[in-house]
Amino acid sequence: xxxxxxxxxxxxxxxxxxxxxxxxxxxxxxxxxxxxxxxxxxxxxxxxxxxxxxxxxxxxxxxxxxxxxxxxxxxxxxxxxxxxxxxxxxxxxxxxxxxxxxxxxxxxxxxxxxxxxxxxxxxxxxxxxxxxxxxxxxxxxxxxxxxxxxxxxxxxxxxxxxxxxxxxxxxxxxxxxxxxxxxxxxxxxxxxxxxxxxxxxxxxxxxxxxxxxxxxxxxxxxxxxxxxxxxxxxxxxxxxxxxxxxxxxxxxxxxxxxxxxxxxxxxxxxxxxxxxxxxxxxxxxxxxxxxxxxxxxxxxxxxxxxxxx
Amino acid sequence: xxxxxxxxxxxxxxxxxxxxxxxxxxxxxxxxxxxxxxxxxxxxxxxxxxxxxxxxxxxxxxxxxxxxxxxxxxxxxxxxxxxxxxxxxxxxxxxxxxxxxxxxxxxxxxxxxxxxxxxxxxxxxxxxxxxxxxxxxxxxxxxxxxxxxxxxxxxxxxxxxxxxxxxxxxxxxxxxxxxxxxxxxxxxxxxxxxxxxxxxxxxxxxxxxxxxxxxxxxxxxxxxxxxxxxxxxxxxxxxxxxxxxxxxxxxxxxxxxxxxxxxxxxxxxxxxxxxxxxxxxxxxxxxxxxxxxxxxxxxxxxxx
Amino acid sequence: xxxxxxxxxxxxxxxxxxxxxxxxxxxxxxxxxxxxxxxxxxxxxxxxxxxxxxxxxxxxxxxxxxxxxxxxxxxxxxxxxxxxxxxxxxxxxxxxxxxxxxxxxxxxxxxxxxxxxxxxxxxxxxxxxxxxxxxxxxxxxxxxxxxxxxxxxxxxxxxxxxxxxxxxxxxxxxxxxxxxxxxxxxxxxxxxxxxxxxxxxxxxxxxxxxxxxxxxxxxxxxxxxxxxxxxxxxxxxxxxxxxxxxxxxxxxxxxxxxxxxxxxxxxxxxxxxxxxxxxxxxxxxxxxxxxxxxxxxxxxxxxxxxxxxxxxxxxxxxxxxxxxxxxxxxxxxxxxxxxx
Ligand SMILES: Nc1ncnc2c1ncn2[C@@H]1O[C@H](COP(=O)(O)OP(=O)(O)O)[C@@H](O)[C@H]1O
Ligand SMILES: [Mg+2]
Numbered sequence: 001x002x003x004x005x006x007x008x009x010x011x012x013x014x015x016x017x018x019x020x021x022x023x024x025x026x027x028x029x030x031x032x033x034x035x036x037x038x039x040x041x042x043x044x045x046x047x048x049x050x051x052x053x054x055x056x057x058x059x060x061x062x063x064x065x066x067x068x069x070x071x072x073x074x075x076x077x078x079x080x081x082x083x084x085x086x087x088x089x090x091x092x093x094x095x096x097x098x099x100x101x102x103x104x105x106x107x108x109x110x111x112x113x114x115x116x117x118x119x120x121x122x123x124x125x126x127x128x129x130x131x132x133x134x135x136x137x138x139x140x141x142x143x144x145x146x147x148x149x150x151x152x153x154x155x156x157x158x159x160x161x162x163x164x165x166x167x168x169x170x171x172x173x174x175x176x177x178x179x180x181x182x183x184x185x186x187x188x189x190x191x192x193x194x195x196x197x198x199x200x201x202x203x204x205x206x207x208x209x210x211x212x213x214x215x216x217x218x219x220x221x222x223x224x225x226x227x228x229x230x231x232x233x234x235x236x237x238x239x240x241x242x243x244x245x246x247x248x249x250x251x252x253x254x255x256x257x258x259x260x261x262x263x264x265x266x267x268x269x270x271x272x273x274x275x276x277x278x279x280x281x282x283x284x285x286x287x288x289x290x291x292x293x294x295x296x297x298x299x300x301x302x303x304x305x306x307x308x309x
Numbered sequence: 310x311x312x313x314x315x316x317x318x319x320x321x322x323x324x325x326x327x328x329x330x331x332x333x334x335x336x337x338x339x340x341x342x343x344x345x346x347x348x349x350x351x352x353x354x355x356x357x358x359x360x361x362x363x364x365x366x367x368x369x370x371x372x373x374x375x376x377x378x379x380x381x382x383x384x385x386x387x388x389x390x391x392x393x394x395x396x397x398x399x400x401x402x403x404x405x406x407x408x409x410x411x412x413x414x415x416x417x418x419x420x421x422x423x424x425x426x427x428x429x430x431x432x433x434x435x436x437x438x439x440x441x442x443x444x445x446x447x448x449x450x451x452x453x454x455x456x457x458x459x460x461x462x463x464x465x466x467x468x469x470x471x472x473x474x475x476x477x478x479x480x481x482x483x484x485x486x487x488x489x490x491x492x493x494x495x496x497x498x499x500x501x502x503x504x505x506x507x508x509x510x511x512x513x514x515x516x517x518x519x520x521x522x523x524x525x526x527x528x529x530x531x532x533x534x535x536x537x538x539x540x541x542x543x544x545x546x547x548x549x550x551x552x553x554x555x556x557x558x559x560x561x562x563x564x565x566x567x568x569x570x571x572x573x574x575x576x577x578x579x580x581x582x583x584x585x586x587x588x589x590x591x592x593x594x595x596x597x598x599x600x601x602x603x604x605x606x607x608x609x610x611x612x613x
Numbered sequence: 614x615x616x617x618x619x620x621x622x623x624x625x626x627x628x629x630x631x632x633x634x635x636x637x638x639x640x641x642x643x644x645x646x647x648x649x650x651x652x653x654x655x656x657x658x659x660x661x662x663x664x665x666x667x668x669x670x671x672x673x674x675x676x677x678x679x680x681x682x683x684x685x686x687x688x689x690x691x692x693x694x695x696x697x698x699x700x701x702x703x704x705x706x707x708x709x710x711x712x713x714x715x716x717x718x719x720x721x722x723x724x725x726x727x728x729x730x731x732x733x734x735x736x737x738x739x740x741x742x743x744x745x746x747x748x749x750x751x752x753x754x755x756x757x758x759x760x761x762x763x764x765x766x767x768x769x770x771x772x773x774x775x776x777x778x779x780x781x782x783x784x785x786x787x788x789x790x791x792x793x794x795x796x797x798x799x800x801x802x803x804x805x806x807x808x809x810x811x812x813x814x815x816x817x818x819x820x821x822x823x824x825x826x827x828x829x830x831x832x833x834x835x836x837x838x839x840x841x842x843x844x845x846x847x848x849x850x851x852x853x854x855x856x857x858x859x860x861x862x863x864x865x866x867x868x869x870x871x872x873x874x875x876x877x878x879x880x881x882x883x884x885x886x887x888x889x890x891x892x893x894x895x896x897x898x899x900x901x902x903x904x905x906x907x908x909x910x911x912x913x914x915x916x917x918x919x920x921x922x923x924x925x926x927x928x929x930x931x932x933x934x935x936x937x938x939x940x941x942x943x944x945x946x947x948x949x950x951x952x953x
Contacts, residue, residue, distance in 0.1 A: 018454050026466070026471065136595065136598050137595055142566070142590055148583055152576055152584075210717065211719060211748050213711075220736075228735070246465070262465065276462075281457045
């Protein structure tokens with residue numbers, strides 16, 4: 001098991017390195033950033049001063065080596081725009097993103113798993129059909145459009161909730177709902193199919209044959225088994241959630257890191273964009289790693305063989 | 310119970326024969342009888358495809374024609390005039406005309422993008438399965454990389470930094486989801502290569518290319534097409550999101566997402582600008598999902 | 614029509630209570646996407662307390678489904694369309710779910726066909742055995758554990774303390790089967806149903822499991838329904854035998870009589886395909902053809918197609934049971950005759 005996890009960790013680090021490298025070169029393929037920052041006709045001499053200052057006078061490879069070296073020293077570069085450390089700029093925004101993401105994630109995991117389990121247990125009934133139709137509808141809905149509809153209804157028509165900003169808890173409701181509906185929908189779908197798969201396994205019949213009451217069959221026999229594939233999927237949804245929050249933060253003017261990213265991308269702020277992507281990739285990779293480990297904890301078949309065949 | 314496929318087939322045929330009327334018979338033959346949701350979804354997709362192909366014939370005005378005396382006019386059903394059936398936007402452009410044009414581009418990008426992803430991913434998957442060894446390792450690593458970065462973030466960064474035109478947009482949107490096809494194709498080819506008949510034709514000395522073209526590809530094509538149908542709504546939504554954020558389709562072209570992005574600023578004054586294209590996209594994605602699920606259940610229940 | 618009325622036959626009168634389990638006229642239908650099939654057709658079974666009933670028949674003849682239906686354990690797609698299952702004076706098909714749950718695992722237990730997949734993969738063997746105890750007996754946690762280890766020991770699992778904490782995937786087929794048996798006998802049931810307990814095991818382990826079952830039976834004084842397609846197993850363990858073919862019982866007999874003088878041509882065919890020391894057979898004859906699948910079931914004798922002695926009367930009408938003794942009957946219009 002330890003060996004298995006070690007290999008996984010190494011692999012994750014390798015993946016992260018590739019992401020960082022690829023992003024570095026792709027972003028740089030766009031040409032000299034100074035031309036998009038300074039107005040036309042700025043004397044080359046002035047530009048050169050900045051080139052030296054920001055270290056973009058060197059060759060691409062040198063820049064890359066310096067960049068990677070700096071990362072190891074915890075230096076993620078300075079923003080071309082306000083001259084502050086990229087790290088500080090992103091960290092300032094992170095709590096709001098974590099608040100939105102964390103709320104959304106926990107609420108939709110609970111709701112999604114519950115709805116999915118209900119749909120599976122009531123298979124073929126009105127409940128099942130209702131929940132599944134809602135689930136498909138929820139991830140066919142463009143999240144930004146759902147956001148606008150909710151704003152239209154709850155903010156502009158009913159005037160119950162604020163449209164933008166993040167100063168009170170009421171501000172959290174609309175963005176979290178928008179993001180969460182889609183997430184809950186897909187989690188419900190996966191939970192349902194995992195649950196259906198488990199319910200027709202022979203060991204569920206064994207549980208019945210033992211005389212276990214219905215709730216016990218579900219809670220002690222079915223759910224732990226259904227959790228295994230569901231956890232993986234939920235882990236993968238984290239990446240989706242981060243992508244979605246970039247859009248939703250923008251629509252609701254939520255002052256989080258996602259919105260920062262959109263702004264930074266618009267003005268081609270290398271350091272901030274790179275750091276954001278690095279953080280997102282690390283988070284997703286870390287989540288997948290945790291899922292793998294959790295998988296091993298939940299599924300006793302893994303710990304012995306090292307990996308599931 | 311191990312019912313032979315031939316039994317199922319004969320039972321199905323019996324049901325078909327029992328169905329009354331030519332339409333009912335055809336529906337039953339395709340497994341569509343009673344599948345109202347799927348039928349409605351198919352009809353909607355049909356209409357959208359028709360509008361995407363021939364909508365320009367119905368377009369009352371050029372989609373770029375502005376009329377500053379006639380801004381933010383409501384659609385007919387909200388008390389507007391018949392000149393602009395679906396109203397006008399902030400520059401007095403006819404919303405119906407813009408919808409028809411945008412629809413065309415959205416569908417085009419969605420379909421081509423999906424095709425790119427499907428072909429690219431499947432090709433890489435087949436290559437990996439064929440060569441195994443380090444080729445396969447590299448591919449799986451690329452898959453890991455792709456999975457570790459939410460695609461929309463990657464797309465936004467590329468479009469903003471590398472620059473943006475229709476070709477780049479289509480390529481970027483097309484890359485989305487390649488890893489799913491790659492995984493699928495790889496595992497299917499791996500198992501197909503173990504099949505007796507493939508081993509047999511191989512021992513007959515048939516070349517690799519011929520084997521893949523004649524024996525392997527036809528067997529995995531169905532699954533890949535189902536996967537593509539399942540991916541299509543995601544690709545359409547991706548393009549619309551990018552355009553909504555202003556990093557997708559650029560003026561003077563327009564797409565549904567872009568119209569929505571403009572309409573967002575006029576949500577109170579002129580909600581129709583945003584709501585109409587939103588509805589079109591939503592029902593399109595929903596319909597394709599419904600048809601995709603139906604196809605999957607019918608052709609390939611093994612796909613998740 | 615097949616309901617046997619023992620009274621009418623001059624046989625000694627038998628009160629219903631004499632049987633621990635009595636299945637009467639049980640029919641089961643499966644609804645599949647391609648239609649509904651009746652896979653069990655009016656089956657009667659009788660099990661006396663402390664005795665072993667061997668239920669024998671080719672695979673697919675409905676043995677498992679009959680027993681599952683009797684315990685209310687059918688898959689969702691299956692339903693009982695008629696019949697009664699009397700156990701301890703109550704009809705298991707009529708009593709409510711809670712009562713049935715109390716009986717299952719306590720008074721009646723079942724060991725399923727495929728032990729490897731019938732154990733919950735994410736729970737330890739110990740947990741699963743303790744659960745049976747916990748559901749039906751009031752034991753403290755420590756006592757529960759001790760009892761479970763005792764049970765593991767009883768079914769011949771070496772190092773039970775260690776095995777207690779292991780997971781099903783760490784168990785071999787034979788060991789899983791033993792664990793399943795331990796779980797089933799945890800509450801000392803009056804009736805144990807063992808569904809093909811030796812299939813998929815190798816020969817030495819088969820013998821061990823059979824021995825274990827007969828030992829336990831004696832020790833706990835329980836009745837046993839042993840489902841198998843292997844007449845050799847029946848000969849070793851069973852007291853009475855019911856032979857099933859294509860969803861119906863075709864012959865019932867005490868084991869000695871069945872082997873000495875089978876009455877149904879199907880039973881005879883089965884015996885003839887068995888290597889035997891006491892009867893000199895020139896060569897083993899397997900019965901020609903295969904058993905029909907459920908969608909080809911007919912009303913008349915379902916074996917007629919393969920039967921060398923079949924004649925017009927075999928077709929169209931379901932063959933009536935010929936009651937020869939209280940424990941001996943056959944559903945054949947022209948049974949095998951033994952007048953030398
Ligand atoms: N869940 C099910 N759905 C449909 N048919 C079933 C199901 N379970 C069993 N059957 C059918 O019932 C018949 C009897 O099966 P079974 O009782 O398992 O036979 P066996 O005598 O080998 O135990 C078979 O034809 C089988 O195909
Ligand atoms: Mg069976």
